Amino acid sequence: MKTPSSKQFSNPLLRKAGQLTLAVAVAAALAACGGGGGGGDAAPTQNTEQSTPNENTNTGNPGTDNPPQTHTIAPLPVGTGIASFSWGTVGEFVRVDGSTGAVTKMSNPCGTTYQGFTGIDTRPDGVVVGVTSEHLHLVDMVTGECEQLATPPVPMGVVAVAADGKIHTVSLNANDNGKFVLYVLDAAGSVLSSAELTGTNLDFIKGIDFAPDGKLYMSAHDAMLGYQIFEIDPTTGNTTARFATSLLAGDIDIDSTGKLRSSSTNQTIYTIDISNGAVVGALPTDRVTEHLMVYR
Numbered sequence: 001m002k003t004p005s006s007k008q009f010s011n012p013l014l015r016k017a018g019q020l021t022l023a024v025a026v027a028a029a030l031a032a033c034g035g036g037g038g039g040g041d042a043a044p045t046q047n048t049e050q051s052t053p054n055e056n057t058n059t060g061n062p063g064t065d066n067p068p069q070t071h072t073i074a075p076l077p078v079g080t081g082i083a084s085f086s087w088g089t090v091g092e093f094v095r096v097d098g099s100t101g102a103v104t105k106m107s108n109p110c111g112t113t114y115q116g117f118t119g120i121d122t123r124p125d126g127v128v129v130g131v132t133s134e135h136l137h138l139v140d141m142v143t144g145e146c147e148q149l150a151t152p153p154v155p156m157g158v159v160a161v162a163a164d165g166k167i168h169t170v171s172l173n174a175n176d177n178g179k180f181v182l183y184v185l186d187a188a189g190s191v192l193s194s195a196e197l198t199g200t201n202l203d204f205i206k207g208i209d210f211a212p213d214g215k216l217y218m219s220a221h222d223a224m225l226g227y228q229i230f231e232i233d234p235t236t237g238n239t240t241a242r243f244a245t246s247l248l249a250g251d252i253d254i255d256s257t258g259k260l261r262s263s264s265t266n267q268t269i270y271t272i273d274i275s276n277g278a279v280v281g282a283l284p285t286d287r288v289t290e291h292l293m294v295y296r
Contacts (some may be wrong), residue, residue, distance in 0.1 A: 073138040073147050075126030076296050082261070082269060082283075083141050084293035085109070085117045085130075093141040094287070096269065101285040107144030110137070118172065119159035119251070121209065122294050123187075131159040133172055136189045150189025154181070158251070160208040160216065166192065168216065168234060170205055180205060182237055195237030200230065202239075207251035208232070211274060212258055217242070219252045219262060229260070229277065243277030253295045263293050 076083060082096035086103070093106040109117060109130070119131045120139070130139045130146070133155040138147045157172035167185040174180050179196040186192055201223040208218045218230045218239070228241045229252075250263030259280075260272040271281030 072140075072145060073127055074140050074142070076122055076128050076141055076294065078126070078296060080141075080296050082293055082295055083128075084263065085120055086287055091117065093139075093144065096283070096285055096293075098283065101269075101283045103285055103287045106142050107140075109139060109141075109144050110146035111144055118157045119169065119207070120294055121159050121161050121253075122296055123161045123165060124163060126296065128294065129159055129161055129167060131156045131169055133157075136167070136169075136185070150185070152183065152185075152189070153191060156183070158205055158208045158218075160210055162210055162216075162234075163214065168208065168210075170197070170208060170218075174202070182232065182234060184234060193235075195235065197232065197237050197239045199239045200241070201225075207253075207262075209252050209254045209260075211254045211260075212256055217252065217254065217260070217274065219250070229272075229274070242274075245272070245277060245279070251293055253293055255295045261293070261295055269293070 080095060081098045083106070084094050084096060086092055086094045090108065091112075092108050094103050095106055096103050116132050117130045117137075117139075118133060120128055120141075122128050128139045128141055129149075130137045131152070135151055136149040136156075136159075138149060139145070152169065155172040156169040159167060159169045161167055165187050167187070167189065169183050169185065171181045171183070175196070177196065179198065180202055182195050182197055183191055184193045200220070203221045203223050205218060205220040208216060210216055216232045216234055218232055220228060220230060222228050222241070225241055226244060227246055228244050230239045231242050232239050250265065252260055252262045254260050254274065258274055260274045262270045262272060264270060267285050267287060269283040269285060270279055271283070272278065273280050
């Protein structure tokens, strides 16, 4: 198409009219080619949001802040009473009758005849967290099903879950400074903080658990004090002896009323008043249940 020359538009009015004529011509040409023109429907735009990853998608991939979704691990049923991991001949989850002390098997953990759990505790939702020397698991004590969460930075020995869901665990062995180390993990098992346990001369640790008031307690053997219940400051690692007992050779669990239960090497589960260390109950069992237990 031939366009008017600039000479034809020396008059300003004519020049303005020519510009309008040119604009209309260009718009018509674009419309004929399928382009977007004035007065026509706008071309569809690409939805760039669809190609952007959803930040709230919970993939549970290692190295992310997203904890894994758990759809298979059921919580420990309320009314289970005393549930324990018993070494015995093979490792198995068992239930201890709170009245008679009778022990019945629930399952073999992780579908095997042995799994080296060194600590278990329940999350606020009732799902059991188990720690081995190498891994953190969610476990269904009724069926034995396990779901691995993470690999701790060092071998772990005991575990307790706070009311906010944070997992607290202590190293299985002392470090180069001769100190055991408390680690605080998120729900997916990623380390949030760590602190050496100070103020003690610990030989070994048998169990930790939170009381209803949020205080963290530990059952351990001190080279100078013997068997003790200690209180731990999770932020600083400062450890304070609360009361001594020769009975606390095993794991501990503190129920919603503040009663501390301890397994032992003499096949007895003791109930202790945590405010003064007084033994207020003894439940003989027919099996060694010293290692791990939860009360629900």
